[in-house]
Amino acid sequence: MSLNDPVRERIRTACEEVRQKTPLAQSFTNFVTINLVANAQLAAGGSAAMSFLPDDIKDIEAISGASYINVGTLLPSYEDALKDIAKSFFERTSLWVLDPVAAGLGSTRTRILKAFAEYPPTIVRANASEIIALCGIWDISLKTDSNGKVNRPAGVESVDDVDSATLHAIELARYLREHNATHTAAVAVSGERDLVTDGDRVYRLPGGNAMMTKITGAGCSLGGVTATYLAVSDPLTAALAASLHFNCASEQAGTVAQGPGSFQTAFLDALWQIQAAEIADSTIIDMH
Amino acid sequence: MSLNDPVRERIRTACEEVRQKTPLAQSFTNFVTINLVANAQLAAGGSAAMSFLPDDIKDIEAISGASYINVGTLLPSYEDALKDIAKSFFERTSLWVLDPVAAGLGSTRTRILKAFAEYPPTIVRANASEIIALCGIWDISLKTDSNGKVNRPAGVESVDDVDSATLHAIELARYLREHNATHTAAVAVSGERDLVTDGDRVYRLPGGNAMMTKITGAGCSLGGVTATYLAVSDPLTAALAASLHFNCASEQAGTVAQGPGSFQTAFLDALWQIQAAEIADSTIIDMH
Amino acid sequence: MSLNDPVRERIRTACEEVRQKTPLAQSFTNFVTINLVANAQLAAGGSAAMSFLPDDIKDIEAISGASYINVGTLLPSYEDALKDIAKSFFERTSLWVLDPVAAGLGSTRTRILKAFAEYPPTIVRANASEIIALCGIWDISLKTDSNGKVNRPAGVESVDDVDSATLHAIELARYLREHNATHTAAVAVSGERDLVTDGDRVYRLPGGNAMMTKITGAGCSLGGVTATYLAVSDPLTAALAASLHFNCASEQAGTVAQGPGSFQTAFLDALWQIQAAEIADSTIIDMH
Numbered sequence: 001m002s003l004n005d006p007v008r009e010r011i012r013t014a015c016e017e018v019r020q021k022t023p024l025a026q027s028f029t030n031f032v033t034i035n036l037v038a039n040a041q042l043a044a045g046g047s048a049a050m051s052f053l054p055d056d057i058k059d060i061e062a063i064s065g066a067s068y069i070n071v072g073t074l075l076p077s078y079e080d081a082l083k084d085i086a087k088s089f090f091e092r093t094s095l096w097v098l099d100p101v102a103a104g105l106g107s108t109r110t111r112i113l114k115a116f117a118e119y120p121p122t123i124v125r126a127n128a129s130e131i132i133a134l135c136g137i138w139d140i141s142l143k144t145d146s147n148g149k150v151n152r153p154a155g156v157e158s159v160d161d162v163d164s165a166t167l168h169a170i171e172l173a174r175y176l177r178e179h180n181a182t183h184t185a186a187v188a189v190s191g192e193r194d195l196v197t198d199g200d201r202v203y204r205l206p207g208g209n210a211m212m213t214k215i216t217g218a219g220c221s222l223g224g225v226t227a228t229y230l231a232v233s234d235p236l237t238a239a240l241a242a243s244l245h246f247n248c249a250s251e252q253a254g255t256v257a258q259g260p261g262s263f264q265t266a267f268l269d270a271l272w273q274i275q276a277a278e279i280a281d282s283t284i285i286d287m288h
Numbered sequence: 289m290s291l292n293d294p295v296r297e298r299i300r301t302a303c304e305e306v307r308q309k310t311p312l313a314q315s316f317t318n319f320v321t322i323n324l325v326a327n328a329q330l331a332a333g334g335s336a337a338m339s340f341l342p343d344d345i346k347d348i349e350a351i352s353g354a355s356y357i358n359v360g361t362l363l364p365s366y367e368d369a370l371k372d373i374a375k376s377f378f379e380r381t382s383l384w385v386l387d388p389v390a391a392g393l394g395s396t397r398t399r400i401l402k403a404f405a406e407y408p409p410t411i412v413r414a415n416a417s418e419i420i421a422l423c424g425i426w427d428i429s430l431k432t433d434s435n436g437k438v439n440r441p442a443g444v445e446s447v448d449d450v451d452s453a454t455l456h457a458i459e460l461a462r463y464l465r466e467h468n469a470t471h472t473a474a475v476a477v478s479g480e481r482d483l484v485t486d487g488d489r490v491y492r493l494p495g496g497n498a499m500m501t502k503i504t505g506a507g508c509s510l511g512g513v514t515a516t517y518l519a520v521s522d523p524l525t526a527a528l529a530a531s532l533h534f535n536c537a538s539e540q541a542g543t544v545a546q547g548p549g550s551f552q553t554a555f556l557d558a559l560w561q562i563q564a565a566e567i568a569d570s571t572i573i574d575m576h
Numbered sequence: 577m578s579l580n581d582p583v584r585e586r587i588r589t590a591c592e593e594v595r596q597k598t599p600l601a602q603s604f605t606n607f608v609t610i611n612l613v614a615n616a617q618l619a620a621g622g623s624a625a626m627s628f629l630p631d632d633i634k635d636i637e638a639i640s641g642a643s644y645i646n647v648g649t650l651l652p653s654y655e656d657a658l659k660d661i662a663k664s665f666f667e668r669t670s671l672w673v674l675d676p677v678a679a680g681l682g683s684t685r686t687r688i689l690k691a692f693a694e695y696p697p698t699i700v701r702a703n704a705s706e707i708i709a710l711c712g713i714w715d716i717s718l719k720t721d722s723n724g725k726v727n728r729p730a731g732v733e734s735v736d737d738v739d740s741a742t743l744h745a746i747e748l749a750r751y752l753r754e755h756n757a758t759h760t761a762a763v764a765v766s767g768e769r770d771l772v773t774d775g776d777r778v779y780r781l782p783g784g785n786a787m788m789t790k791i792t793g794a795g796c797s798l799g800g801v802t803a804t805y806l807a808v809s810d811p812l813t814a815a816l817a818a819s820l821h822f823n824c825a826s827e828q829a830g831t832v833a834q835g836p837g838s839f840q841t842a843f844l845d846a847l848w849q850i851q852a853a854e855i856a857d858s859t860i861i862d863m864h
Contacts, residue, residue: 031626035321039552043547052361073628106631216615258849259848261848262844264841265549265552265841331790340649343682363651554838559835560835
C-alpha cells in the first residue's frame with residue numbers, strides 16, 4: 001500500500017486520538033492475561049476497566065467507547081451473564097470486540113459462542129483456528145469451496161496458518177456486518193502475517209516478532225487494544241491500527257529483549273513510546 | 289512538617305518493623321491486579337495470602353496482622369461472602385483496609401458497599417471520586433456545605449481531584465472510627481497530591497510520579513501495602529507510611545523507566561530497596 | 577551425584593524434549609499467579625492453557641501431555657469441579673501435578689484435598705508445611721517415628737524446613753504410586769534446599785536464590801513447569817528437571833537483579849536462555 005493511501009491517514013488519526021482522548025474500553029476477559037490486557041490498553045494510550053457482572057458491564061458501557069469480551073477462562077456464572085451482556089450491547093448498539101479464545105473446546109464455551117450469533121460483535125480478533133471454529137459454530141459456510149479439512153484447535157494455540165483462514169475471515173466479517181447492531185465490522189486474524197478484513201478488502205500485515213508467542217496474552221491484549229481503538233474509529237481502522245501498533249512495538253521490543261521476561265517489559269514500553277506516524281507508515285499489503 | 293515531628297518517627301518505626309517482622313496481610317481483591325498486590329506487599333517487606341472464601345479468610349485472619357478487601361472485579365458469590373467476612377472481622381475486632389474500587393457503579397457493588405456500613409473497615413483507601421461516592425452510599429453528610437455537585441465516577445479512574453474530597457475524607461474517617469470495631473481509623477485519598485486523615489488532622493503528600501496512572505493496580509497495590517503497614521502500626525501511621533513508601537518508590541522508578549513496562553519493574557525494585565529513613569523524611573504537609 | 581549418573585542423562589533429555597516438542601500442560605490454578613505459571617511454562621519451552629470448567633479440562637486433557645491443579649484461590653464452584661476433574665484424570669490415566677497451596681487452611685480446601693485421596697496425582701509439589709498437612713489430610717502415617725509435633729501452616733508460607741518433611745515426602749510418594757492411575761510418582765518439597773523423592777531414592781538440590789521468596793508464584797509456577805516436564809518424562813525426572821531448571825534460572829537472575837521486579841524479569845529470561853546441559857550438570861545430592 002502506498003504511503004499516501006487514505007487508510008494510513010485514518011490509522012494515524014486513530015493513534016493520535018487514542019493518546020489525546022484516553023478512551024475507556026471495558027473488558028470481560030480471562031484471568032490469565034487480564035493484567036496484561038489492562039496494561040497494554042494503558043500503554044497504548046487508553047483507559048481500562050474490567051468486570052464480570054452484567055449490572056457492572058451495563059453501567060460501565062454507558063461511559064465506555066467500546067467493550068471487549070474474551071472467553072478464555074470461563075466460570076459457571078458466565079453462560080447467562082455473557083448472553084445477557086451481548087444482548088444488552090445489541091440493544092444499545094454498542095461497539096464491541098470478541099476474542100473467541102479456544103473456540104471449539106468445551107461445551108460451555110461452544111454454547112456461549114453460539115449465543116453470540118444472534119447478537120454478534122463489531123470485531124472478531126482471533127487466531128486462524130479460532131476463526132475457522134467460530135465459523136463452524138455460527139454455521140457460516142464459505143462461498144468458495146474450501147479444501148474440506150476439519151480443523152480442531154490445539155488448545156489455545158492455532159494449528160492453522162493465517163492463509164488457510166482467509167475465506168473464513170471474509171465471510172465472518174460479512175456475517176458480522178449483516179447481523180450486528182451497527183452494520184459495520186472487521187475481522188483480524190493474528191499469526192505470522194496478520195490479516196485484517198472488513199468483508200470486502202483484505203490487508204496483510206507482515207511485521208511483528210516471534211517472541212510474541214512466548215509471552216502469554218499477546219492475542220488477548222491485542223483484542224483489548226483493538227477495543228481501545230474501536231472507541232475512536234471505524235472497525236477496519238481500529239483492527240488495522242491496533243495490529244500495527246502491536247507489530248511495531250513487538251519489533252522494537254525484539255531489538256532489546258534477552259528473553260520473554262524482558263521482552264514483555266520492552267513491549268509495554270514500546271507501546272507507550274511508539275509514534276503514530278511510525279504505526280501508520282508500517283508495511284501494509286493490500287490483497288484486493 | 290518538621291523533620292523531628294513525632295509522626296515521622298512512627299512512620300520510620302513502621303517501615304523498619306515491616307521489614308523485620310514480614311507481617312502477613314491477607315487480601316480479597318480483584319483479578320486484574322491481584323498479582324501486583326501480592327508482589328508489592330512482598331517488595332515492601334510483608335507477606336501475602338489471597339482468598340475468596342469466607343472459611344479461608346476466617347482461618348487466615350487468625351494468622352494475619354490485617355486484611356484487605358478490594359471490590360474491583362465482583363462475582364455473584366461475593367455478595368454474601370463479603371457481608372459475612374466484614375461481619376466476622378467486626379466480631380473479632382480485626383483490622384482491615386477497604387478499597388471501594390468503582391464505588392457508585394453497578395448495583396451489586398453498591399449493595400456490597402452498603403452492607404459494609406454496619407461493619408466498617410479500619411482504613412478506606414481510594415481515589416477522590418470513590419471517597420465521595422462511598423460517603424453517598426453510606427449516607428454520610430458533610431458538616432460543612434459542599435458545592436452541591438453530584439459526582440459520578442468515570443469507570444475506575446477518578447474524575448474529581450483530591451481537594452474536592454477533603455471534607456468527605458474527614459467525615460468518612462470520623463464515621464469509621466465511630467462505627468468500626470477498634471474505634472481507630474484513617475482515610476487515604478490517592479491522587480496528584482495524596483491526602484491522609486484520621487478525622488482530625490489532615491496531611492497532604494506531594495510526592496509520586498504520574499507514570500503510576502499508566503500501570504494498572506497502583507491504587508489496588510497501595511491498599512494492600514496499607515494493610516501490610518496496618519499489621520504493625522496505628523491506622524494513621526499505616527496510611528501515611530504506605531503512601532509515602534509508594535511515592536518514594538514511584539519517584540525513584542521514574543528516574544530510570546523508559547515506559548510503563550520498565551516503570552513497574554523499577555517500582556517493585558524501589559519498594560524493596562528504599563530505606564525507612566528516606567520514607568520517613570519525605571515531604572509531608574500538615575494542613576491543620 | 578557424579579556427572580555421568582544416568583539420572584542426569586534423563587534430565588538433559590527431558591530439557592531438550594521440552595524445547596523441541598513445546599508440550600502442552602493445562603492448568604487449573606490460582607488467580608494470583610496464573611499469569612506467571614503460563615509465562616514460566618512458555619519460557620521453559622512448553623505451552624500453556626488454563627481453565628476452571630470440567631468440560632473444558634476434559635477436552636483439553638485429550639491434547640495435553642499433563643495437567644496441573646493448584647488449590648490456591650478457591651471459588652464455591654470448585655469443590656464439585658475439582659472432584660469431577662480428578663476422577664476423570666484417574667479414569668483416563670492422565671498424568672497430573674498437584675500443588676496443595678495452604679493445605680490445612682479453610683474447610684473447603686480441606687474437603688477438596690481430601691477428595692483427591694481417592695484419585696491422587698502423579699506428582700505433589702509443595703513446601704514442607706503443605707506436604708506435612710497433606711499427609712495429615714490423607715491419613716498417611718509415618719513408618720518411622722516423627723517427633724510428634726503438630727504442624728500448622730502460616731498462611732501460604734512454610735513454617736517448617738525441608739528436612740522436617742523428609743519422611744512425610746517419602747511416605748507421600750509411596751502413597752501416590754500405590755493409589756494413582758499410573759503407579760509412578762514423585763514428590764518435590766521446595767525450600768532452601770529442595771527435596772525430590774520417588775518414595776525410594778531421595779535427592780536434595782542445594783541451588784537457587786532467596787529472592788525467589790520475594791516474588792509471588794515461585795512455587796506455583798514451578799508446579800506448572802513440573803507438569804510441562806511430566807508431559808515428556810517420568811515423574812522423578814520431571815520433578816528433578818523442573819526444580820533444577822528453576823534453581824539455575826533463579827541463580828542467574830540473582831546475578832543481575834536490583835530487586836524483586838527485575839528479578840522476575842531476569843528469571844523468565846533465564847528460564848528461556850539456560851541450556852539443558854547446565855541444568856543437568858547442577859549439583860544434586862543423592863541421599864540414599
